[in-house]
Every structure is written in C-alpha cells, then in structure tokens.
Amino acid sequence: GAVVSQHPSWVICKSGTSVKIECRSLDFQATTMFWYRQFPKQSLMLMATSNEGSKATYEQGVEKDKFLINHASLTLSTLTVTSAHPEDSSFYICSASGGFGYQETQYFGPGTRLLVL
Amino acid sequence: GNSVTQMEGPVTLSEEAFLTINCTYTATGYPSLFWYVQYPGEGLQLLLKATKADDKGSNKGFEATYRKETTSFHLEKGSVQVSDSAVYFCALRLWGSGGSNYKLTFGKGTLLTVNP
Numbered sequence: 001g002a003v004v005s006q007h008p009s010w011v012i013c014k015s016g017t018s019v020k021i022e023c024r025s026l027d028f029q030a031t032t033m034f035w036y037r038q039f040p041k042q043s044l045m046l047m048a049t050s051n052e053g054s055k056a057t058y059e060q061g062v063e064k065d066k067f068l069i070n071h072a073s074l075t076l077s078t079l080t081v082t083s084a085h086p087e088d089s090s091f092y093i094c095s096a097s098g099g100f101g102y103q104e105t106q107y108f109g110p111g112t113r114l115l116v117l
Numbered sequence: 118g119n120s121v122t123q124m125e126g127p128v129t130l131s132e133e134a135f136l137t138i139n140c141t142y143t144a145t146g147y148p149s150l151f152w153y154v155q156y157p158g159e160g161l162q163l164l165l166k167a168t169k170a171d172d173k174g175s176n177k178g179f180e181a182t183y184r185k186e187t188t189s190f191h192l193e194k195g196s197v198q199v200s201d202s203a204v205y206f207c208a209l210r211l212w213g214s215g216g217s218n219y220k221l222t223f224g225k226g227t228l229l230t231v232n233p
Contacts, residue, residue, distance in 0.1 A: 006160070034220070043206065043225045044161070093160045095221075104210070106221055108153070108161040 002028050004096045006109035013084055014117055021079045021112045023094030029074035030096035034106065035067075038091045050077050084116045119144045123207050123224035130197055130231050138192040138227050140181075140207035148209040150174075150183055150190040151221070155204045164192075164205070197231045204228050 003026040013019050023033055032051050036044040048069050050056040056069035066088075068080040077096075081088055091113050095106040124139040142148065149168045153161040165174030170185035179194045190207060207224040 004160075041228075043223045046220055049220065095161075104149075105151070105163060105166060106210075107163060111158075111160040113158075 002096070002098050002105075002107040004094065004107045004109040006094055006112050008112060009110065010113035010115070012115045012117065015085050016083055019081045019084055019114060021081075021092055021094075021114075023077045023079070023096065023109050025075045025096040025098070025107070028096070028098045030098060031074060032097040033071060033077040034095045034097070035069060035077075035079050036093045036095070038093060038111075044093060047079075081114065084114070086116045089114055089116045119148070119209060119211065119222045121207050121209055121222055121224035123205075123227050125225075125227070127228040127230060130229070132199055132231055132233050133196045134231075136192070136194040136197045136201075136229070138205055138207075138229070140190045140192065140224060142188050142190065142207075142209050144188075144209055144211060146211045148211050150181070151208040151210070152179070152181055152190070152192050153206040153208060153223075155206065155226070157203070161206065197229070199231045199233055202229055202231045 005024045007022045034049050035047045037047050038044050046059050047062045048056045048058045050069045050071035052071045052074050058064045071077040091111050093111045095108045097106055120143045122141050151166045152164040154164045155161050165176040167174040167183035173182045181190050181192045204226045206226045208221045210221050
C-alpha cells in the first residue's frame with residue numbers, strides 16, 4: 001500500500017524557536033498533501049492543503065505566517081511552526097493524496113508530536 | 118454542508134465479540150466513504166473504503182457497506198481481538214468538483230477497547 005512518512009516523530013523545543021516537520025510520500029507521487037492537527041481525544045482538524053509548486057490553502061482561523069507550508073516536490077511537503085509557543089504543542093499529521101477522481105484516497109503519515117516548553 | 122456522525126464511544130467489548138460502529142453522513146453529492154483506524158500514539162491508517170452505493174469495503178475482517186438509502190456506512194467485525202483496540206474514524210470525501218469538496222470530512226472518532 002501507499003506509504004507516507006513523517007520526520008521527526010516527535011520533537012521538544014523551547015518557546016520562540018522554529019520547528020520544521022517533513023512529510024514524504026515514499027512510493028507514489030502526491031500532487032496534494034494535507035496538514036492536520038489533533039488535540040488529545042479529538043478528531044483531526046485540517047490546517048491547510050498544499051499543492052506541489054503552488055501556495056498552500058489555509059483553513060479559516062489558521063495563521064499562515066505561523067504555520068509555513070512548502071510543497072517542494074511531488075513527494076515532499078514541509079510544515080514549519082515559526083516562533084513556537086506552548087499552545088502550539090500538539091500532534092501534527094500529514095496526508096498525501098493518491099489516485100484520481102473517485103478513487104482518490106488520502107494516506108496518512110504516522111504523525112509528529114510537538115512539545116513546546 | 119457535509120458532515121459525518123459516528124456513535125459516541127467509548128465502546129468496550131470482550132475478545133471475540135461482535136462489533137458495530139454506526140456512521141451516518143450528510144453530503145451534497147455522491148461521496149466516497151472511508152473508515153480510518155488510529156492506534157495509540159500513531160497516525161491514521163486507511164482501514165477500508167467504498168466509492169459508490171452498495172459497494173462493500175472490507176479489510177482485516179472488518180466490513181462496511183455503502184447504503185445510499187439510509188446514508189450510512191456502519192463498520193462491523195464478527196469477532197474482535199485485543200489488537201483491534203484503537204480509535205476508528207468514519208470519513209467522507211466528495212469528488213469531481215474541487216474546492217472545498219476536495220477535503221475529507223471526519224466524524225469525531227469512536228474509541229474501541231477490547232478486553233481479553
């Protein structure tokens with residue numbers, strides 16, 4: 001099946017620093033990748049949709065200057081949390097879209113747990 | 118708008134019991150339907166999917182049938198195992214029209230705990 005990796009799997013950083021999270025589709029090309037945030041015992045909240053070679057589309061209420069998304073190639077998207085603060089601590093999950101039309105399916109990465117001290 | 122409603126958990130079962138997790142949806146159009154599973158501390162894994170009415174998705178002993186008449190996609194398994202303990206998410210996706218319909222819409226998730 002389609003495999004999506006994320007790196008790092010978890011990170012601890014000091015308040016005010018920036019953290020970059022990578023999302024890779026390992027065995028397929030993904031024209032679209034999605035970034036989600038998940039709070040404990042809650043469902044996933046879509047943060048943004050990124051398409052290769054173009055600017056990301058952010059969901060309402062998500063600060064685009066704080067959560068920088070770069071979709072550099074068909075297999076790599078990065079999320080940078082800039083000037084991180086404790087309230088940014090969360091579980092961040094990416095997904096990559098494979099297939100076309102009604103067969104299109106999102107495949108999820110294993111997630112990155114961020115703790116900001 | 119589009120929405121997914123799952124039965125609220127947590128659901129606690131004994132090993133080898135029968136499992137049903139209800140899922141109904143509201144959608145403007147003809148969605149594809151998915152069940153994802155999230156094991157503790159991990160991301161989501163696609164469990165099964167169905168792309169049109171009356172399709173049955175199945176995987177690892179789990180099944181769900183796309184019922185257009187009742188707008189439902191209930192997840193079932195005949196005999197659960199301890200290793201099935203996880204959170205299960207029902208989701209829908211509309212296709213063909215781009216824009217906001219391109220996204221997955223998730224239910225709130227149902228925590229399943231299977232005891233030996």
